[in-house]
Amino acid sequence: MYQLFIKVERHKCCYQQGQIFPVLIMIICILLIFFMITINLGQVAIMRTDVSNAADAAALAIASSVTSGLLGLGMTSDTMMGYGLLVACYMIVAMVQNDWPKNLIYALELYVIGMISQMFSFFTSLDSSVKMWTGAKKKGVSYAFNNLGVDEPKPSFRQYVSSACRVTFDNLSVDPTVPFTCSPSIPHASSLPATFSTTLSDLYKDYTQGNVDDTTRMALCNYYSRNGFNKFMEDDKGGYWRNSEDPKCGSHNYACGMADEKQPSQTTGSRLISGYGWTQNADKTFSGSYVENPGTTGSNNDYHNNFKNYAEVQIEAPPFTTSLTTLGLAEIGWLGKTIAIIFGILVFIFVLVKMLENPAFEVWYMVIVAVILALVIAAISTILVWELPVGLKMKEKAETDANPITVKVNRYKAPEDLGLWRFWYGPKSSPVSAVSVSHIIRPKIVTDSNGKEIDAAGTTIQPTLSYHPAEKIAHLIVALFTKAIYTLGGDPGRNADVFEDFDATRHLYEAELMEVM
Amino acid sequence: MRQIARLLALVICLLTAGFYIAYGEGDKIDIPGPPQGSSLDKGGSTKFGGKELRGKDYSSSASGEEIAGFYDYFFEQNEFEKVGDQNIGNVSSAVNELDLDAQTRDELKKSLPKIDIRRMQYKKGEQVAEVVISDETTGSRKVGIVQYLQPPGTPALDKTLPSVHDSFVADSIPKEDAPGEDLQTVPRPPKGVRWSVTNSGKNADVMYSTALSPQEAHDFYQATMPEYGWQLDKDASAGELLKAYNQKGRKLEMNIPQIFSDGEDLNKVVTDSVLLKYTNEAADAQVLITPNIMDKAQGCYVRIQYNERHNRADSGEAQ
Numbered sequence: 001m002y003q004l005f006i007k008v009e010r011h012k013c014c015y016q017q018g019q020i021f022p023v024l025i026m027i028i029c030i031l032l033i034f035f036m037i038t039i040n041l042g043q044v045a046i047m048r049t050d051v052s053n054a055a056d057a058a059a060l061a062i063a064s065s066v067t068s069g070l071l072g073l074g075m076t077s078d079t080m081m082g083y084g085l086l087v088a089c090y091m092i093v094a095m096v097q098n099d100w101p102k103n104l105i106y107a108l109e110l111y112v113i114g115m116i117s118q119m120f121s122f123f124t125s126l127d128s129s130v131k132m133w134t135g136a137k138k139k140g141v142s143y144a145f146n147n148l149g150v151d152e153p154k155p156s157f158r159q160y161v162s163s164a165c166r167v168t169f170d171n172l173s174v175d176p177t178v179p180f181t182c183s184p185s186i187p188h189a190s191s192l193p194a195t196f197s198t199t200l201s202d203l204y205k206d207y208t209q210g211n212v213d214d215t216t217r218m219a220l221c222n223y224y225s226r227n228g229f230n231k232f233m234e235d236d237k238g239g240y241w242r243n244s245e246d247p248k249c250g251s252h253n254y255a256c257g258m259a260d261e262k263q264p265s266q267t268t269g270s271r272l273i274s275g276y277g278w279t280q281n282a283d284k285t286f287s288g289s290y291v292e293n294p295g296t297t298g299s300n301n302d303y304h305n306n307f308k309n310y311a312e313v314q315i316e317a318p319p320f321t322t323s324l325t326t327l328g329l330a331e332i333g334w335l336g337k338t339i340a341i342i343f344g345i346l347v348f349i350f351v352l353v354k355m356l357e358n359p360a361f362e363v364w365y366m367v368i369v370a371v372i373l374a375l376v377i378a379a380i381s382t383i384l385v386w387e388l389p390v391g392l393k394m395k396e397k398a399e400t401d402a403n404p405i406t407v408k409v410n411r412y413k414a415p416e417d418l419g420l421w422r423f424w425y426g427p428k429s430s431p432v433s434a435v436s437v438s439h440i441i442r443p444k445i446v447t448d449s450n451g452k453e454i455d456a457a458g459t460t461i462q463p464t465l466s467y468h469p470a471e472k473i474a475h476l477i478v479a480l481f482t483k484a485i486y487t488l489g490g491d492p493g494r495n496a497d498v499f500e501d502f503d504a505t506r507h508l509y510e511a512e513l514m515e516v517m
Numbered sequence: 518m519r520q521i522a523r524l525l526a527l528v529i530c531l532l533t534a535g536f537y538i539a540y541g542e543g544d545k546i547d548i549p550g551p552p553q554g555s556s557l558d559k560g561g562s563t564k565f566g567g568k569e570l571r572g573k574d575y576s577s578s579a580s581g582e583e584i585a586g587f588y589d590y591f592f593e594q595n596e597f598e599k600v601g602d603q604n605i606g607n608v609s610s611a612v613n614e615l616d617l618d619a620q621t622r623d624e625l626k627k628s629l630p631k632i633d634i635r636r637m638q639y640k641k642g643e644q645v646a647e648v649v650i651s652d653e654t655t656g657s658r659k660v661g662i663v664q665y666l667q668p669p670g671t672p673a674l675d676k677t678l679p680s681v682h683d684s685f686v687a688d689s690i691p692k693e694d695a696p697g698e699d700l701q702t703v704p705r706p707p708k709g710v711r712w713s714v715t716n717s718g719k720n721a722d723v724m725y726s727t728a729l730s731p732q733e734a735h736d737f738y739q740a741t742m743p744e745y746g747w748q749l750d751k752d753a754s755a756g757e758l759l760k761a762y763n764q765k766g767r768k769l770e771m772n773i774p775q776i777f778s779d780g781e782d783l784n785k786v787v788t789d790s791v792l793l794k795y796t797n798e799a800a801d802a803q804v805l806i807t808p809n810i811m812d813k814a815q816g817c818y819v820r821i822q823y824n825e826r827h828n829r830a831d832s833g834e835a836q
Contacts, residue, residue, distance in 0.1 A: 101690070104810075108783070109807050109818070112805065112807060116754075116790075116792050276748065325767050326769060362689055363559050363563075363661075364557070365570075365574055365649060367661060368649060371634070371681070376679075380774055383774065
């Protein structure tokens, strides 16, 4: 090209006028081509940015949602710890307040009540943690789609009227106030009237502003005036999020959001895929993969990636709840063991004192029997407290640092939708993709002298009583005993301020975006 | 041959008699009272976990060391071996085992009540004699002397679990209603004996033993509580909850040791217990049904906790 310019410049005197014109046309054509390429590449770049933003937003949304859930589990754990210790104090007070053998039976009963209560707390937490992860993933899918810049057009007014009323738009009067007969039809909707009278003016109002007064027109408006993607995003039971309990989506493979989703209640193997695809038909209408009211049998087997345009979100997250379990008092380190042993010693002393007050032990040499019995009861009581669930725990690393949340977002646009010309940039199997990886981190990690992590010492869902100053522990024990004495003395309204001794800040996990690909 | 048989019979007789004299019942020694002591005329025999304990109580103004020295000498003279000498009831040694700093340990020791009883054990063959000496009270000490047999292969007294038939267990079970009144709004179980009542204002705690089985008691309360205007809020069994927990690939096992050699398995007692929670407009009631820890064939325990809800107007919060 440069040589051509040099040649023309040197020999311009020898050419006839107007000979530059073909060269100019050629240059303009080349510039036009470059311009079109720029526009199309810009479209791809914008799409790439949208996809990347969507993946980042989803990954961070999931991780931050889970950190909130973990804080909740930690608080439950503290409550379980407080209640577990309170049960232990109740048992000691019951031993002191009652005569042999009532004191033993009372203590056992209190243990049973405590055990049942703690198990209920655990099952509630288990349920919450399943919902926490399900909720986080759902939030992630929603964030991803909303940030993806899906640009499916809304049906035109002409299409709306034609579809909603089953009329030929061109046959209607040009005067928008002239009534005509509308024959509404929505698949699988049974409560619609056979016909009703309306005008183009009214329908246009419905089309642009919606309708909340007339149920038939509202249903038509919701079904025909919005694009498939809007409907897909509004349906969290058969749309972007599939509720596995919905019979519409049970065993069928038609596209109702989670084409490959594991059951939300299923806790292992947690890869899920949600997608929406759409195509503009020859008659300018749009078909989408989302089918509203598909019926119980299902008729649409189209997956989102069978359409000319599609958006897809894939999420892989750790199988969190498999490792959530209860924490025994003895598992919280030296403090738990110390509390259990002190508890045993106190039981021994109090039971022995109560025994010696019993008429059956009036004979002095029976003190041997009393001691033996007190030892047996103390051993049993210690084991009862030792075994009592007093919190929640999980495999910290397996669920957080070492187990990232991966979000992959795919977007494919039909070549004709990509810019100023049909710009082929790859097959549908190679869409524009972005992968974001986030994880939940524990800001505080405490290690022992061998460098081994001490789970209960850093950020954790375990009860955070351990590793506290001795005076706080002493305050807690005194408060619990006070509460136990008042409660068993018939004044349960007197509350001990127990929870100021727990450090909720140690349940604060953080969300972090690890890498973006 | 006949002479050999006679000789063998004689040897067997002599050996049996010798063993009986040396270790058997026939050789119960007469243990004297402590120095400067006087009999309290309390004693006799009792059964503990199938072992018969025979004992006698004395009062003595001698020091603990003098009494201990006296019995050490006496049993040594009678060829008994001293097998134990410890302070029971003194928890200092247990506290020493705790992983605590010295200051905390000392404070803990000070805060615990002190029960100082010296226990000395002597053994000769199957015969065991024990001397227990109390701490000094009003210038004198109590001294108890116990004798019992411990045949080979049987556990030591410390390892013997009490029996539900031991008098100090069976005699302690209430046979009649304890003082107090039943709740007006919650029925008492049929065939029940009231063990205790704690009544404080709007809250009450009543416990019964009943001859009904846990299932019968459960059915009784399920059937009758609605008649008293209660609505069932929760019906929970510790066993069912544990089972549900363990089904999810987790493992939570209780391993509660026995308290009575012939009593019920305490693990079963806990898992067979049922908690019923009821509510009405004004109050909450909790009915806990626990199998009898001695013999479930004797029925179960029913504990009723009644809590009247605080009225905001009563408590002056409605402003």
